[in-house]
Amino acid sequence: RTALRGLDTDVPSITKSVVNHVQTSLARQAYNLDNLGAYQAAALSVRDNLILNWNDTQMHYTRKAPKRAYYLSLEFLMGRTLDNALLNLGLKDKYQEGVHQLGFNLEDILEQERDAALGNGGLGRLAACYLDSSASQELPVWGYGLRYKYGIFQQLIGPDGSQLEAPDPWLQQGDNPWELPRLDVTYEVRFYGHAERLDGMKAIWSGGQEVVAMAYDTMIPGYDTKSTNNLRLWESKPKRGFDLQSFNAGDYERAVESSNSAEAITSVLYPNDHTTFGKELRLKQQYFWTAASLADIMRRFKNLGKPITEFPDYVAIQLNDTHPTLAIPELMRIFIDEEDVPWDAAWQLVTNTFFFTNHTVLPEALEKWPVPLMQSLLPRHMQIIFDIHYLHVAVEKKFPGDRDKFARMSLIEEGYPQQVRMANLACIGSRKVNGVAELHSELVRTTIMKDFVDYYGISKFANVTNGITPRRWLDQCNPGLSKLISETLKLPKAAFLKDLFKLEGLLKFVDDPIFQKKWAAIKQSNKERLAHYVETTLGLKINTHAMFDVQIKRLHEYKRQTLNIMGVIHRYLTLKDMTPEQRKTVNPKVVFFAGKAAPGYYIAKLTIRLIVNAARIINSDPETKDILQLYFLPDYSVSLAEVLIPASDISQHISTAGTEASGTSNMKFCLNGGLLVGTVDGANIEIAEEVGENNVFFFGHLTPAVEDLRYQHMYHAVPIEQKCPPLARVLNEVSAGRFGDGSVYEPLLNTIRQHDYYLLTEDFDSYIQALQLVDEAYQDRTEWIKKSIRTSAKMGKFSSDRAIQDYAQEYWNIESTKPE
Numbered sequence: 134r135t136a137l138r139g140l141d142t143d144v145p146s147i148t149k150s151v152v153n154h155v156q157t158s159l160a161r162q163a164y165n166l167d168n169l170g171a172y173q174a175a176a177l178s179v180r181d182n183l184i185l186n187w188n189d190t191q192m193h194y195t196r197k198a199p200k201r202a203y204y205l206s207l208e209f210l211m212g213r214t215l216d217n218a219l220l221n222l223g224l225k226d227k228y229q230e231g232v233h234q235l236g237f238n239l240e241d242i243l244e245q246e247r248d249a250a251l252g253n254g255g256l257g258r259l260a261a262c263y264l265d266s267s268a269s270q271e272l273p274v275w276g277y278g279l280r281y282k283y284g285i286f287q288q289l290i291g292p293d294g295s296q297l298e299a300p301d302p303w304l305q306q307g308d309n310p311w312e313l314p315r316l317d318v319t320y321e322v323r324f325y326g327h328a329e330r331l332d333g334m335k336a337i338w339s340g341g342q343e344v345v346a347m348a349y350d351t352m353i354p355g356y357d358t359k360s361t362n363n364l365r366l367w368e369s370k371p372k373r374g375f376d377l378q379s380f381n382a383g384d385y386e387r388a389v390e391s392s393n394s395a396e397a398i399t400s401v402l403y404p405n406d407h408t409t410f411g412k413e414l415r416l417k418q419q420y421f422w423t424a425a426s427l428a429d430i431m432r433r434f435k436n437l438g439k440p441i442t443e444f445p446d447y448v449a450i451q452l453n454d455t456h457p458t459l460a461i462p463e464l465m466r467i468f469i470d471e472e473d474v475p476w477d478a479a480w481q482l483v484t485n486t487f488f489f490t491n492h493t494v495l496p497e498a499l500e501k502w503p504v505p506l507m508q509s510l511l512p513r514h515m516q517i518i519f520d521i522h523y524l525h526v527a528v529e530k531k532f533p534g535d536r537d538k539f540a541r542m543s544l545i546e547e548g549y550p551q552q553v554r555m556a557n558l559a560c561i562g563s564r565k566v567n568g569v570a571e572l573h574s575e576l577v578r579t580t581i582m583k584d585f586v587d588y589y590g591i592s593k594f595a596n597v598t599n600g601i602t603p604r605r606w607l608d609q610c611n612p613g614l615s616k617l618i619s620e621t622l623k624l625p626k627a628a629f630l631k632d633l634f635k636l637e638g639l640l641k642f643v644d645d646p647i648f649q650k651k652w653a654a655i656k657q658s659n660k661e662r663l664a665h666y667v668e669t670t671l672g673l674k675i676n677t678h679a680m681f682d683v684q685i686k687r688l689h690e691y692k693r694q695t696l697n698i699m700g701v702i703h704r705y706l707t708l709k710d711m712t713p714e715q716r717k718t719v720n721p722k723v724v725f726f727a728g729k730a731a732p733g734y735y736i737a738k739l740t741i742r743l744i745v746n747a748a749r750i751i752n753s754d755p756e757t758k759d760i761l762q763l764y765f766l767p768d769y770s771v772s773l774a775e776v777l778i779p780a781s782d783i784s785q786h787i788s789t790a791g792t793e794a795s796g797t798s799n800m801k802f803c804l805n806g807g808l809l810v811g812t813v814d815g816a817n818i819e820i821a822e823e824v825g826e827n828n829v830f831f832f833g834h835l836t837p838a839v840e841d842l843r844y845q846h847m848y849h850a851v852p853i854e855q856k857c858p859p860l861a862r863v864l865n866e867v868s869a870g871r872f873g874d875g876s877v878y879e880p881l882l883n884t885i886r887q888h889d890y891y892l893l894t895e896d897f898d899s900y901i902q903a904l905q906l907v908d909e910a911y912q913d914r915t916e917w918i919k920k921s922i923r924t925s926a927k928m929g930k931f932s933s934d935r936a937i938q939d940y941a942q943e944y945w946n947i948e949s950t951k952p953e
């Protein structure tokens with residue numbers, strides 16, 4: 134029996150440990166310490182607990198040798214760690230008291246921590262929620278990713294209202310207390326060189342350039358358990374410091390060249406979601422990361438001393454989108470070239486190991502890489518991909534004569550140059566393929582993977598609806614609500630934070646006026662917390678008695694922030710048309726936007742510029758500023774989401790039907806009692822199924838109509854003045870310069886006037902109607918609060934604990950296990 138060791142966690146021991154870290158680790162004095170120092174000392178003290186739990190958990194995994202799952206993701210959008218670690222360890226109250234005794238306020242200390250922002254958005258945050266849920270359910274799951282020196286860029290708004298980007302040097306706040314550098318865990322990764330075929334299917338890959346991958350381990354504590362999992366992030370380093378010969382010869386640039394090019398690999402997260410392929414450095418990142426991760430997984434497997442044929446009995450690997458698809462040819466290479474496994478057996482093992490999650494059906498977002506680039510950077514992998522192509526896509530046998538089908542299923546897209554289709558490779562190399570919400574998974578089956586469904590049968594193609602962790606997205610971001618729920622249900626917080634279906638107990642209290650009052654008071658105080666944040670950071674005063682309407686997500690045409698801003702402008706124009714008496718009857722509303730645009734995404738950046746400049750005009754108009762305010766909050770982040778989401782009355786999830794794979798913030802808003810206005814898309818649909826359609830404000834065309842409408846737009850375009858006069862008026866006002874130089878916005882306006890690929894002109898009228906219904910519903914505040922309670926009560930399904938259970942049981946075949 135291995136007893137878990139633990140540090141003393143009474144308040145005096147905690148203060149002692151914090152002071153100790155101040156004096157020793159930080160070499161400072163406790164009496165003139167600032168908040169940053171207090172954060173660092175508190176973090177180091179909490180980390181001591183994590184390390185012990187982490188060690189015991191990992192030792193247990195090594196001894197027991199259960200089947201493990203590995204989550205390969207190029208993004209982990211973790212946000213801050215201290216608050217989460219305190220909650221999961223059950224030490225929050227004690228540290229609150231401990232730091233208070235030392236003259237600090239825990240909230241202020243928590244604010245000192247920089248976000249770990251190693252992700253763009255939904256996909257990266259999903260990975261972070263899944264790690265929390267895996268550890269909380271004591272599942273043997275590790276994450277593998279890259280330790281970027283710079284995370285997602287910092288967003289600034291320039292004087293003309295446009296987005297500017299600055300680097301995110303997140304590691305420059307002193308040592309990162311949440312990671313453990315593993316100087317002894319290193320692997321060499323090769324690029325370029327030659328692949329020489331031997332007899333049979335084997336080859337030797339040699340020459341080229343070698344770089345070193347070094348591990349950094351981040352501890353992932355489970356909630357209410359000592360189980361603490363691992364997130365292993367790789368850093369690239371030169372194989373040999375630098376070229377001393379060139380240095381001595383006075384060629385200093387040459388001397389650091391190779392070391393720079395090695396370090397470049399993990400220097401920065403690519404800030405694009407959905408597009409921009411073909412960049413050699415991105416492909417290098419992908420291979421560097423998959424090669425290091427697989428070498429590590431293989432080493433761990435070999436330590437078990439099992440025959441290689443049992444590999445899939447001990448290892449399941451989840452591919453988070455196509456980004457880690459090179460893991461498939463890499464594992465083939467290891468089996469064939471290094472382990473002497475025959476081709477067919479190797480392929481059998483590989484296809485029993487991998488599972489692939491798709492996160493998009495947008496055709497332009499499907500990852501492709503030029504064959505010549507692959508051939509030069511990864512010659513052996515390109516051979517293997519061609520071999521897979523010839524041996525396993527034997528489609529012609531099954532569907533003789535269907536050359537189109539063969540072309541669509543091919544791993545290689547013809548053209549100049551030829552390109553490797555990563556989604557096809559990920560599909561055929563995996564045991565199962567899943568989408569991230571019911572509608573999305575159905576679209577995967579009927580559109581991008583249709584031919585593969587015919588080939589493999591339907592059972593390979595399934596759904597796991599996304600989820601969110603209720604620890605961060607309820608208890609941490611909304612402690613008041615969590616406390617009220619606990620008191621009302623007469624349950625300890627752990628009961629519903631571990632089984633979110635327990636929230637259904639709130640349904641009994643929907644009609645209780647006292648409970649309604651308390652529920653509403655919490656929303657109000659969250660609105661004030663947000664207003665306080667905006668006032669202290671941006672110097673703006675917000676009317677907290679207004680309805681708060683929020684759209685926060687990456688800027689993208691398919692997400693239709695443009696529809697929202699056109700709706701705001703329409704509202705403004707309508708208010709201007711009213712008499713002062715009429716305006717007095719209008720309920721005030723504050724509209725918030727936040728989100729980053731990919732630095733090269735011109736139209737998305739123009740949308741930001743329009744929002745910012747419209748806000749300047751609208752917020753300073755004396756006739757309307759009391760009833761309509763508009764804000765673009767810069768530098769959206771996990772931490773900002775934690776303030777915005779609990780304050781929202783209504784949030785917008787308004788993608789063109791069929792384009793948003795799932796969405797996850799929709800779940801976060803609902804869990805915090807916010808209602809949704811949205812299209813019939815992604816997880817909105819399943820949310821409505823849970824909460825009842827009368828509690829969601831749906832609008833717009835449905836997915837099956839979208840294709841026909843686009844066809845009509847192409848061939849029978851109707852001018853916008855006829856199709857949608859109110860929207861035409863809005864565009865004309867923007868064009869005429871009402872919100873600053875109109876000519877600036879012409880390219881954005883033309884996307885709507887000309888092709889209108891995302892169907893704003895088709896959905897605008899029903900969108901405005903839906904917002905009208907929102908206004909009317911908000912008038913009856915009691916009825917609104919009831920909707921809010923019902924919505925939150927029905928969010929059980931959207932816990933990431935449920936999603937991870939799905940993966941663990943239906944895909945990975947792993948079980949919970951923890952040290953005795």
Ligand code: 26Q
Nearest residue numbers: 255256259405406407492569793794795796797
């Ligand atoms: C790929 C190649 C080259 C450069 C960048 C990329 C890249 C990077 C990030 C492509 C896509 C992403 C991110 C995608 C993403 O966040 N998708 C979202 O995933 C969520 C979780 O499943 C869903 O809820 C969202 O609907 C989906 O848009």
